[in-house]
Amino acid sequence: MKLPNMALVFAIIIIPISLVFSTYVGYQVSTVSMQSTFDTRIVTATRDAIEAFELNTFGDATNDLDQSQRRNIQASINTFANSFASNFNVSGYDNSDVLVYVPALLFTMYDGYYIYAPTTENQADDDGYSHNKHVLKPYIYYSARYKNDGVGAKKYDVVINYSLDNYITITGTINGNYVAKSGYLIDIDTDDIIEFGTEKVKSKYSKDEEGNPVEIEKVTKYNGVTLDTETLYETLSFYEEDFNVDGYINPSDLTGHPDALTGIVLPDGTTNSSGEVISSDPHKITLKCKYYYKNNQKYYYADSIVGDYTPTEGAEKYLNKWYTYDNTGHAIRIDNPEATFKEEIERGVVPSNKDEQNQYHVSNWNNLLEDNSAQKFYQDAYDFSDWVGKTFNKGIMAKTMITPEGKKLTEIEDMDNPYYIFKNDATNILDAAKGKNEESAFIQHKLSVMQNSITYNLNVAISNYANASGMAEFAMPVISENEWNKVLTNISMISFVQGMPIGFKTYNNYAIVTSTNNQMYVSDESIYYVVNPQSEIDNSGQHHTVNCDKLNSAPSITGYPSTEFDTYTVNYLTEGFINSDASSDSTGKKVYYPEKDHYLSCYRHLSLDCYDCIVSRNIDSIDPDNLPDPIKKARVLATGRIKYHQYKSTQYINEQTQ
Numbered sequence: 001m002k003l004p005n006m007a008l009v010f011a012i013i014i015i016p017i018s019l020v021f022s023t024y025v026g027y028q029v030s031t032v033s034m035q036s037t038f039d040t041r042i043v044t045a046t047r048d049a050i051e052a053f054e055l056n057t058f059g060d061a062t063n064d065l066d067q068s069q070r071r072n073i074q075a076s077i078n079t080f081a082n083s084f085a086s087n088f089n090v091s092g093y094d095n096s097d098v099l100v101y102v103p104a105l106l107f108t109m110y111d112g113y114y115i116y117a118p119t120t121e122n123q124a125d126d127d128g129y130s131h132n133k134h135v136l137k138p139y140i141y142y143s144a145r146y147k148n149d150g151v152g153a154k155k156y157d158v159v160i161n162y163s164l165d166n167y168i169t170i171t172g173t174i175n176g177n178y179v180a181k182s183g184y185l186i187d188i189d190t191d192d193i194i195e196f197g198t199e200k201v202k203s204k205y206s207k208d209e210e211g212n213p214v215e216i217e218k219v220t221k222y223n224g225v226t227l228d229t230e231t232l233y234e235t236l237s238f239y240e241e242d243f244n245v246d247g248y249i250n251p252s253d254l255t256g257h258p259d260a261l262t263g264i265v266l267p268d269g270t271t272n273s274s275g276e277v278i279s280s281d282p283h284k285i286t287l288k289c290k291y292y293y294k295n296n297q298k299y300y301y302a303d304s305i306v307g308d309y310t311p312t313e314g315a316e317k318y319l320n321k322w323y324t325y326d327n328t329g330h331a332i333r334i335d336n337p338e339a340t341f342k343e344e345i346e347r348g349v350v351p352s353n354k355d356e357q358n359q360y361h362v363s364n365w366n367n368l369l370e371d372n373s374a375q376k377f378y379q380d381a382y383d384f385s386d387w388v389g390k391t392f393n394k395g396i397m398a399k400t401m402i403t404p405e406g407k408k409l410t411e412i413e414d415m416d417n418p419y420y421i422f423k424n425d426a427t428n429i430l431d432a433a434k435g436k437n438e439e440s441a442f443i444q445h446k447l448s449v450m451q452n453s454i455t456y457n458l459n460v461a462i463s464n465y466a467n468a469s470g471m472a473e474f475a476m477p478v479i480s481e482n483e484w485n486k487v488l489t490n491i492s493m494i495s496f497v498q499g500m501p502i503g504f505k506t507y508n509n510y511a512i513v514t515s516t517n518n519q520m521y522v523s524d525e526s527i528y529y530v531v532n533p534q535s536e537i538d539n540s541g542q543h544h545t546v547n548c549d550k551l552n553s554a555p556s557i558t559g560y561p562s563t564e565f566d567t568y569t570v571n572y573l574t575e576g577f578i579n580s581d582a583s584s585d586s587t588g589k590k591v592y593y594p595e596k597d598h599y600l601s602c603y604r605h606l607s608l609d610c611y612d613c614i615v616s617r618n619i620d621s622i623d624p625d626n627l628p629d630p631i632k633k634a635r636v637l638a639t640g641r642i643k644y645h646q647y648k649s650t651q652y653i654n655e656q657t658q
Contacts, residue, residue: 038502038507041087042497042509045084045087046511046512048079048083049076049083050513050515053075053076053515056068056075070136070139076493077136101498101499102498103118103462103498104458106454106494106495108491108492109139110647110648111162111648112139113139113142113454114140115137115461116134116135116136118464118465119133119134119135137461141649142162142446142449143161143449144162144449145159145172145402145403146158146401146402154174154391154392154393158173161182162449165523165643166184166185167643182648182651182653183385183387184380184385185388185442188385188389192224193223194378196219200217202216203383204380204383206383216386219379220375222640223632225632225637227375227637229370229371230374232290232558233290234300235603235604235605235606236302236331236602238285239282239284285311286307287300287302287303287306288302289302290303290369292371293645297325299340300322301323302318305319321334322334329568330572351364374637374638447484447485447488459476475498477496477508477509477510487512490515490523491514491515491518492513493512493513494510495510496510497509517563519563521646522646526562527546527559527638527642528559528560529545529558529631530542530558530605530607532556543610543613544612545610546631548612551628552628554631558637565603565607565609567602568604569601569602570599571598572597572599572600
């Protein structure tokens with residue numbers, strides 16, 4: 001074959017192949033680029049959802065969390081759908097259209113989790129077909145069942161509910177007797193970890209043969225720290241006009257004036273005839289308060305006014321009064337504290353004689369305003385841990401774990417290994433007290449139970465959607481151990497996005513975002529510390545992480561959840577008001593100023609962020625036993641106080657059984 005002919009054949013064969021190959025490579029590059037873009041968009045939507053959750057939980061009253069948690073999750077899902085639609089330019093569709101490529105959303109809470117996934121529901125349409133609809137499934141606890149027939153140990157058949165920390169709930173039968181108890185597991189066996197006083201208290205968990213509470217020793221020290229009472233402060237802000245000051249309209253203003261409304265004129269804007277503004281914004285009042293916990297809610301006693309503004313009716317109108325927050329985050333005054341604190345008065349915490357009580361003088365309420373929550377926490381935790389140790393003797397063996405149907409569970413790693421959940425052997429300390437120690441049998445077993453439960457239910461949810469939709473791409477992905485550890489130690493959200501076409505393939509991935517800024521769960525890392533009393537008086541102080549060098553020389557320190565140092569905004573709709581000076585209008589009629597929205601920014605603490613703590617916030621390497629004494633004491637007290645008041649969905653069990 002002549003050379004020109006060979007060149008022609010080469011061109012006919014090679015050039016199309018090159019073009020095809022070039023196009024293929026271009027598509028592959030485009031696919032990789034698009035996948036990276038999709039990853040970013042999914043993470044953004046998930047982060048928007050978790051931030052919405054944090055914002056909603058921050059505004060909730062703590063005594064309403066059981067009703068609001070599901071509502072907050074639903075709001076977070078709506079935020080994810082809206083952000084997802086915006087990121088992928090499909091806004092304008094409803095959630096069912098936007099989430100067609102989302103087989104599941106997972107929300108891990110403190111003691112359980114939610115799964116938002118499609119379910120097949122008959123919509124009763126004319127076509128008679130079933131349709132896939134995303135729903136928020138019921139709350140699922142981190143739980144496992146254990147059964148032992150009594151060979152060589154006690155006979156038990158119990159369900160244990162776990163949590164992100166050492167709080168557990170045990171329900172079932174032990175030696176044929178029904179039990180239902182919940183509490184924190186702490187170290188009670190190590191030498192000198194707990195010290196007792198001479199006083200005795202009644203146990204909440206242990207009873208004698210006649211069913212009466214036994215007397216146990218009162219805990220006075222934990223890990224070398226004396227469990228003293230604390231004085232706790234927060235600031236509380238509201239608008240002066242929110243308490244109907246400065247002529248704001250009440251129905252009584254119009255009583256006896258049937259033609260009053262016809263005598264009111266709306267001003268042109270907010271100015272008078274001279275163009276002067278005569279309707280001003282309401283005045284912000286900030287009170288520095290001590291507070292008292294009751295039924296998971298804070299009650300504030302005003303100590304002083306912060307700032308230069310002097311209230312119209314004088315400071316005495318606001319000081320030495322009780323306040324609280326309502327369900328919308330607004331500050332409200334308690335005008336009858338005797339009724340609110342009736343139980344405390346009956347117990348003698350506050351004098352029953354009103355003359356002695358003198359509700360306008362703080363010294364008579366000091367017994368309420370000195371917080372002893374930390375002492376209550378360690379007392380109850382010791383009581384519960386002691387009951388667990390005595391009730392189960394050597395503990396519960398991991399290999400006695402079974403499925404709800406009564407079959408042996410083989411999915412948990414090392415199920416045949418004869419280790420105990422609460423103790424490694426008959427003489428070892430209560431293993432759960434080691435906290436995050438990787439050698440803790442309790443922690444490792446708990447994480448395995450939680451992971452197994454989530455994996456099983458996610459597999460069911462995603463597989464059901466795959467079968468119903470006919471999209472084989474839907475399947476439970478493999479999540480790494482590091483990612484599982486992050487999910488199972490924090491409140492988190494995982495969004496699964498699968499089946500989206502990109503180039504020559506379909507997009508299948510997931511995004512994990514954890515939340516460390518919510519009031520549902522406060523970890524040790526989410527506690528800030530202030531130096532007393534400077535940081536609670538003005539904004540000259542700072543708040544710090546536990547390992548900040550600026551705390552080393554402080555004589556007195558108090559810890560608070562990190563969420564309490566964030567600013568929050570409350571919307572006030574101030575009522576319209578009548579200017580009482582008729583001469584301000586040329587017609588001689590009173591001037592009506594309409595309702596107006598005002599947004600109030602509030603701080604619960606006046607201290608500022610420490611720059612050094614922001615730059616280097618890693619506290620994983622600290623040794624809590626070798627901290628300076630004031631810091632160690634603040635850490636022990638803050639941890640106990642916060643955990644004592646932390647919401648648990650199973651806390652009602654003890655209230656019902658005691």
